[in-house]
Amino acid sequence: MSPEDFEARLRRIGEQRYHHRHPFNLRMHAGSLSREEIQTWVRNRYYYQTRIPIKDGLILAKAADPGFRRGWVQRIRDHDGDEQGTGGLELWLSLAEAVGLDRADVERLDDVLPGVRAACDDYVRFVESHDLLESVASSLTELFAGDIMRVRIDAFEQHYTWVDTTGLRYFQSRTRQAPRDAAEGLRFVLEHARSEPDQDRCAAALERKCEILWRLLDAIEAAHDRPRVSPHAQMRVDAGERLVVLPERAVKPSASGCEILDLCDGERTAAEIAAELRSRHPEVSGLTNDVHEFLASMQKLGVLAPPPASR
Amino acid sequence: MNAPRPYNLVAELTYRCPLRCAYCSNPVTFRDVPDALDTQTWCRVFREAAALGVVHVGLTGGEPCVRVDLAELVGGAAEAGLYTHLVTAGTTLSAQGLAGLRAAGLRSVQLSVQDARADASDAIAGVPAFERKLAFAGQVRAEGLPLTLNVVLHRRNLERVPELIALARELDADRLELANTQYHGWALVNREALLPSRAQLEEAARAVAVARKQSARPEILFVLPDYFAKRPKPCMGGWGRRTLVVAPDGRVLPCHAAGSLPGLEFGNVRSLSLAQCWSDASGMNAFRGEAWMPEPCRSCPERASDFGGCRCQAFALTGEASATDPACELAPRHELILAARRAAEAQPGEPRFVLRGEPRRSETTSGDASRRH
Numbered sequence: 126m127s128p129e130d131f132e133a134r135l136r137r138i139g140e141q142r143y144h145h146r147h148p149f150n151l152r153m154h155a156g157s158l159s160r161e162e163i164q165t166w167v168r169n170r171y172y173y174q175t176r177i178p179i180k181d182g183l184i185l186a187k188a189a190d191p192g193f194r195r196g197w198v199q200r201i202r203d204h205d206g207d208e209q210g211t212g213g214l215e216l217w218l219s220l221a222e223a224v225g226l227d228r229a230d231v232e233r234l235d236d237v238l239p240g241v242r243a244a245c246d247d248y249v250r251f252v253e254s255h256d257l258l259e260s261v262a263s264s265l266t267e268l269f270a271g272d273i274m275r276v277r278i279d280a281f282e283q284h285y286t287w288v289d290t291t292g293l294r295y296f297q298s299r300t301r302q303a304p305r306d307a308a309e310g311l312r313f314v315l316e317h318a319r320s321e322p323d324q325d326r327c328a329a330a331l332e333r334k335c336e337i338l339w340r341l342l343d344a345i346e347a348a349h350d351r352p353r354v355s356p357h358a359q360m361r362v363d364a365g366e367r368l369v370v371l372p373e374r375a376v377k378p379s380a381s382g383c384e385i386l387d388l389c390d391g392e393r394t395a396a397e398i399a400a401e402l403r404s405r406h407p408e409v410s411g412l413t414n415d416v417h418e419f420l421a422s423m424q425k426l427g428v429l430a431p432p433p434a435s436r
Numbered sequence: 437m438n439a440p441r442p443y444n445l446v447a448e449l450t451y452r453c454p455l456r457c458a459y460c461s462n463p464v465t466f467r468d469v470p471d472a473l474d475t476q477t478w479c480r481v482f483r484e485a486a487a488l489g490v491v492h493v494g495l496t497g498g499e500p501c502v503r504v505d506l507a508e509l510v511g512g513a514a515e516a517g518l519y520t521h522l523v524t525a526g527t528t529l530s531a532q533g534l535a536g537l538r539a540a541g542l543r544s545v546q547l548s549v550q551d552a553r554a555d556a557s558d559a560i561a562g563v564p565a566f567e568r569k570l571a572f573a574g575q576v577r578a579e580g581l582p583l584t585l586n587v588v589l590h591r592r593n594l595e596r597v598p599e600l601i602a603l604a605r606e607l608d609a610d611r612l613e614l615a616n617t618q619y620h621g622w623a624l625v626n627r628e629a630l631l632p633s634r635a636q637l638e639e640a641a642r643a644v645a646v647a648r649k650q651s652a653r654p655e656i657l658f659v660l661p662d663y664f665a666k667r668p669k670p671c672m673g674g675w676g677r678r679t680l681v682v683a684p685d686g687r688v689l690p691c692h693a694a695g696s697l698p699g700l701e702f703g704n705v706r707s708l709s710l711a712q713c714w715s716d717a718s719g720m721n722a723f724r725g726e727a728w729m730p731e732p733c734r735s736c737p738e739r740a741s742d743f744g745g746c747r748c749q750a751f752a753l754t755g756e757a758s759a760t761d762p763a764c765e766l767a768p769r770h771e772l773i774l775a776a777r778r779a780a781e782a783q784p785g786e787p788r789f790v791l792r793g794e795p796r797r798s799e800t801t802s803g804d805a806s807r808r809h
Binding site: 364 | 443494521543546582584610611652653
């Protein structure tokens, strides 16, 4: 198809699949997220931010054209800053402080949700294993980032007044950078994806990236579900052995699994359950990860009731 | 022998069934097997099963709902502390009957559906049943019971996997078991008419992958059938290891089909306790553990995960119950599986099949009993 039609196709993908439609973002922009939900989002989204310069480094390494590299390297400089204490990552950390998180704690990445980690790592792996054209195409979610940043700034100023506005500088900087980056990426893709198979590959890469961003928010949302044991589960203890019996299945959770299940009362959120476990077992590392992974697996097996459709 | 703890009891209450599915896993001699256990005996079996460590019972058949004492049996199983699950074709039980079972302690239901379309479904079932089944699914959900839809897949319905998934969603099923035909009982009689092509299976697998991505509901179970896999299935999770089957005549078996293996002696709950049948019967111990295994199983690193595959399949295909399951790529007789696949691939269209209870091909003279479905 013509470059104009191809561009329209890419933009349609964004309209339909970009995370501006994700329920979590809709709630964020409507002002209905709790402080804890905002904190979870900021903490976890930081992991995504840390992967971006790595991803851009991989893209640079695929490019033979000095002109392309000269342009693209700007993204890494924007993100990392030209000296310590500047750049996008730094701005995100000041957002973290503004929402009440401990900066060093966020930087350690210990409490990143496993689903968020998996989604972000998938993005880096995608770029690693695909050619320059598809990698650049996957970055085209930036086409839609400028708008969402403006909506977000408004939402924070209006609804989340407890967040100091100096924390919003990351969003402000992105309203300028994202359109420039997107224009650069789009130019490259429109110029190099002329055949139908190449255009299909680019469209698929963009869809994949939208899916990754969507999954990231799914994981954040799940952390605020209030898991409860399925009403169809029969909890048994026999011969000192705990067993959850379900339709056509029985699950034997470990001792630590039972400890987690006992907290799944439909009142506590998954994040609160993880926090409770951390405070009970301060000596154990990686507990956040383990708790969320365990809850996801129990959900899948039907031990936990499905989350409400309206969350 | 120190028998392991069983977790699951399959209670085959009867082999009677209003349906006549061409892939029925009941023995081809099902008519000779009486419903020999009365209400009290079944209830005793449930109590003894619970004492052995069993936590889950599937009430099945045949069609368990033809038992007039079904509500009492459900009550007996629930009272014994078992998670009580009904496996039914859904054509015989009224809404009132189902409500009675739930009140008696029924916890979940598996409903068989033969196809996504009424005509095809009724053809393979041998009776008009499709519409009644859909209504029954609604009754199960109205009772608030978890619902599993089970569909046996074969070459005539594999292409309708997307429609089956849509149907499961429409019926608000919690689980959809897309169970590829296992070639025992009547299915083995009809193997040529049922065995699919690899292309059909791959297409179905793609449809399942798409559906799983769309939504976590229903949970979809689909695994490549052993005729097309490189390794055998861990049949029943191991012989006499996790599951015990009590047949309508009272025999205690390690699986639905083991009763047809020659030379094996199984206990019967009419004269022995379930514990004796489970731990002492020579048939039950014949293939427990690994001592019975021939090479290449005996030294295979995977023997602890697939348990050497299916003994009944080994017998049906090679005549030796202790042979390596021919479904395994490493089996000396794997050629038998490849030949069956080639024969099925070479058969264009939809070869004829016989319904359960009809004269089998070997019993008919050529030309008659050959109506097409």
